[in-house]
Amino acid sequence: MADEIQAAAEGTPVFQIQRMYLKDLSLEQPNAPHILLEQQQPQVDINLTLSAESVTDGIFEVCVTATVNTKVGDKTLFLVEAKQAGIFEIRHVPQEQLEGILGIVCPQMVYPYLRAIVSDVCTRAGFPPVLLTEVNFQAMFEAQQAQRAAQGGQAVN
Numbered sequence: 001m002a003d004e005i006q007a008a009a010e011g012t013p014v015f016q017i018q019r020m021y022l023k024d025l026s027l028e029q030p031n032a033p034h035i036l037l038e039q040q041q042p043q044v045d046i047n048l049t050l051s052a053e054s055v056t057d058g059i060f061e062v063c064v065t066a067t068v069n070t071k072v073g074d075k076t077l078f079l080v081e082a083k084q085a086g087i088f089e090i091r092h093v094p095q096e097q098l099e100g101i102l103g104i105v106c107p108q109m110v111y112p113y114l115r116a117i118v119s120d121v122c123t124r125a126g127f128p129p130v131l132l133t134e135v136n137f138q139a140m141f142e143a144q145q146a147q148r149a150a151q152g153g154q155a156v157n
Helices: 002-010 095-124 137-156
Strands: 014-028 043-056 059-072 075-091
Touching: 014 059, 014 095, 043 095, 059 095, 075 095, 095 137
Parallel strands: none
Antiparallel strands: 014 075, 043 059, 059 075
């Protein structure tokens, strides 16, 4: 009986957050203080990237990185790069579902922390907060899957 309970438990899907943490944070103001006197409206460029990797059996690290590059003309006003990560335990999940969990579910959990950090760092640096918009990680994941499928189809021809 105990063996049956253990066997059933071994096949039960597991999804748990182990830890959320700030993996890396960088703020640069290379042209301060002179550029701070500029009256022009800065242009803001925001880039998001995702990464997921296996740490050990059933344990994964998912990172969402935001790079915010703000310029006045051709000079950098400030540059923020923040990498927020989470460690997740994911076991007994089919591979096709695992990819969706790592590409959609985990980033959705990590992203609010990243948004808060970027906003806070900009404010503490003396600038108005940069508010990262909501991201549809499912649409992003599906677009990446479609792009991979298209590239795979082209490689066969």
